[in-house]
Amino acid sequence: MLCAANISKTIGTNQLLSDISLQIRPGKATAVLGPNGAGKSTLLRALGFVDPPTDGELRLDDQVYRFGPTKTELVPTPWPRVTIVFQQLFLWPHLTLRENILLPLRKRGDSASGLAGLAREFDMERILDRHPNEVSGGERQRAAIIRAVLLRPSYLLLDEATASLDIEHSQKAFELLLRLKEEGVGIGFVTHLLGFAQRIADDVVFLDRGRLVEAGPPEILLRPTTERMQRFVSLLEFGTTIS
Amino acid sequence: MDVFRIIAQYREGLLGGLGVTLYLCLIVWSAGLVVGSALGLLSARHPSSVGRGAKASSFVISGIPVLVLLFWLHYPVQAMLNVVIDPFVTAAFALSIINIIAVGDTVRDAVQRFPAELVMAGQVCGLSNRDVVLHIQAPLLVRQIAPTILMIQVNMLQATLFASLISVDEIFREAQRINAAEYKPVEVYSALAVFFLMICLPLNGIALVLRRRYGRDLSER
Numbered sequence: 469m470l471c472a473a474n475i476s477k478t479i480g481t482n483q484l485l486s487d488i489s490l491q492i493r494p495g496k497a498t499a500v501l502g503p504n505g506a507g508k509s510t511l512l513r514a515l516g517f518v519d520p521p522t523d524g525e526l527r528l529d530d531q532v533y534r535f536g537p538t539k540t541e542l543v544p545t546p547w548p549r550v551t552i553v554f555q556q557l558f559l560w561p562h563l564t565l566r567e568n569i570l571l572p573l574r575k576r577g578d579s580a581s582g583l584a585g586l587a588r589e590f591d592m593e594r595i596l597d598r599h600p601n602e603v604s605g606g607e608r609q610r611a612a613i614i615r616a617v618l619l620r621p622s623y624l625l626l627d628e629a630t631a632s633l634d635i636e637h638s639q640k641a642f643e644l645l646l647r648l649k650e651e652g653v654g655i656g657f658v659t660h661l662l663g664f665a666q667r668i669a670d671d672v673v674f675l676d677r678g679r680l681v682e683a684g685p686p687e688i689l690l691r692p693t694t695e696r697m698q699r700f701v702s703l704l705e706f707g708t709t710i711s
Numbered sequence: 712m713d714v715f716r717i718i719a720q721y722r723e724g725l726l727g728g729l730g731v732t733l734y735l736c737l738i739v740w741s742a743g744l745v746v747g748s749a750l751g752l753l754s755a756r757h758p759s760s761v762g763r764g765a766k767a768s769s770f771v772i773s774g775i776p777v778l779v780l781l782f783w784l785h786y787p788v789q790a791m792l793n794v795v796i797d798p799f800v801t802a803a804f805a806l807s808i809i810n811i812i813a814v815g816d817t818v819r820d821a822v823q824r825f826p827a828e829l830v831m832a833g834q835v836c837g838l839s840n841r842d843v844v845l846h847i848q849a850p851l852l853v854r855q856i857a858p859t860i861l862m863i864q865v866n867m868l869q870a871t872l873f874a875s876l877i878s879v880d881e882i883f884r885e886a887q888r889i890n891a892a893e894y895k896p897v898e899v900y901s902a903l904a905v906f907f908l909m910i911c912l913p914l915n916g917i918a919l920v921l922r923r924r925y926g927r928d929l930s931e932r
Binding site for chain 2 (some may be wrong): 516518538545547548550551552554556558559561571575576609615616619639
């Protein structure tokens, strides 16, 4: 299980996250929702150990990482057992999409046998040998998702990873995430698509101003108990549900 | 045609001078590339200690014309220290310092501006630090700085001319000697230009090729 226990993140006098606890369970998906500036991406980056909290504790299965005022060494390194698809994707610009996907696999001595299937599924076969700046945002997003999935992480974190995808590829990403869940991968994802969250998440957390306002099963999206989440949900478009 | 007559007639002297120029260049280039790169990397890694010192040195050195630095090292410094140093050594030292500072600045700026998120993406994909450096940082940095570094080396080659003013027998000093004998400045200095073009044009060509090959816009649209 990937657990955050009372994690906080402060930069200077700005408190970005305040005393947040949550769990991402193997084979389950946790959706992180909230308005802009709520700390969703910061939370995901903290959970992905790339921008660790300044206080609190992260537990990755039986490994505990404590964070405090002093710099914490990430030993053993949690990646790619936990990996993250960033909102800005961060593909390496000098490598083709194929090289972007294969480099981490080759270095780990892993097989790339899954690439052909995923490339076909995501209509990437004809563009795999192009550089990231020679393809569209959606195609880059698909490449970043494939790169992360082929690493076979135990926990996969996605920061608005479907934001640039069209409806067909969002559906394919949705099916892929369901498959990963069945395979036991724990998934944490930030999204603004309530329908997406509703259909795939087993747990939902709602953040506002760096605080966890409400958490629970996906049903809280339909019947939020806090006034803040009610207000937020009432403004969102449910028509984005993937069926 | 006098240009080629001068080249043919004084070829031994000119080639000897060219040899000294190239030897001087070799020292200056090697020092600049090796020590300058190391200084740049260290400055980027330790900005508050090495970086601050390198920046201060760069600020001071870049404000001193090459000729003044050469003369200062050749005359007052040696007089103050009561030593006599071979002008070639003085020139090699002065030009190496300038090259080290220039290369160091270029490397430091490139490393410091390197997008941290590309490193982060490597880490979350499970790449080791070594792999991140070898496969992500180094190739991108080399592509970015190679043309600039090459242009700096061409400038350093041209700056070796100043060494003649502290009596280093390099090609420009040889050309001055020939001119004193022939008194045909246009032809003599045209012959000198031919020599410099022979060295500089291929270097500029390489810089152009590198720029065209690796200077491709990598930004996402």
